[in-house]
Amino acid sequence: MDKIKIVGGARLNGVIPVSGAKNAALPLMIASLLSEETLTLDNMPRLRDVQQLTHILSNHGVDYSVNGKRPGQDALTGQTVHLTAGSIVDTTAPYELVSKMRASFWVIGPLLARMRQARVSLPGGCAIGTRPVDFFIEALKDLGADIDIESGYVVAAARNGLVGGRIRFPKVSVGATHVVLMAASLARGETVIENAACEPEVVDVANCLIGMGAKIEGAGTPTIHIQGVEGLHGHRHSVIPDRIETGTYAMAVAMTGGDVMLEGARADLLESALDTLRQTGTEITETNSGLRVRRNGSGISPVDITTAPFPGFPTDLQAQFMALMTKAEGASRITETIFENRFMHVQELARLGAKISLDGQVATVEGVKTLTGAPVMATDLRASVSLVIAGLVADGETTVNRVYHLDRGFERLEEKLTRCGASIERVSG
Structure with missing residues (x-):
């Protein structure tokens, strides 16, 4: 199993191209099930989750090609993929595929909307707390679906097609919002x-x-209106830059010092996190190329954060920010409100010398002068990259094990950091 080895102490200087957003790319791929025509997606990241979802969609009959089956010229720039669901041959998403990636459960929406039936395994994914599918199931019932749970599968049917309805989520859910957007696009009525x-x-x-021809108003606000249409057509779409990758590299620069241009990054996608970083003493400037992030060697100021749905501080940047705060000049408090089990990185950061105490969903981080390299274990996607950030400034060598988590959400991370002067390498075996 691959490992990543880091020798800390190098400042980061250079350019890092920001990849397409994983959290947009996956539902966009799933949206291809809604049309017989080809959906072309530009700026797609090269990630393990994208590869895994390709296998799942292929199981349903989706034809998939990358740049006309020719590799891109630059491995650090986005690729173009073409997805064609001309004929859906299977409406079952089996356990052995869905259990490897939670987002694959979302195929239930377009399968039910287009084929009027779906049989989808209950999902797997990162072990960062319970993320129930109740919201998905109740919402699809509100659209007229009959749903049963049988032997670990959600079995859904809408023999006469889905019908529009009013859905109010008891709690904000990105995944459930994606599913309803897709399903309602082909439902009768509003x-x-x-x-x-x-x-x-x-x-x-x-x-x-x-x-693709859907009628949607209000996306980006708490109330969205969808007027169903009879069918959707092909389309070409470019995936937005990954705001979590942007924030992660910005925090790495804040941690190590240096001057890095995050090429293609957009400030409007993560204003809360950028404002928080500025409070730590990091300089962030918008340019025509992206975001320039600098810290000139001054100390890191402690800042308290509370994770929240957009436009608040993203839960997907909480672990990275905690790593940054381990080197702050004082104490900070980090409150996690989204997932109840997203502090698994605390014990691994402690192995590097971090001083962190937990009280329920609140972590208090006492900044230390020195972190020391050690072997650590990645527990989930975002936790794994927090260990990399800490390792970039730790004295000596840090080895991050189980880096397959990283490959699920960060495209060629070690290569991007190496280009900016980091001493980091992947070791096979």
């Missing part, structure tokens, strides 16, 4: 989603669906 997720990835998916 659907209204209340307490919808406002994340940029939801807006990106809605914009793609509109390009």
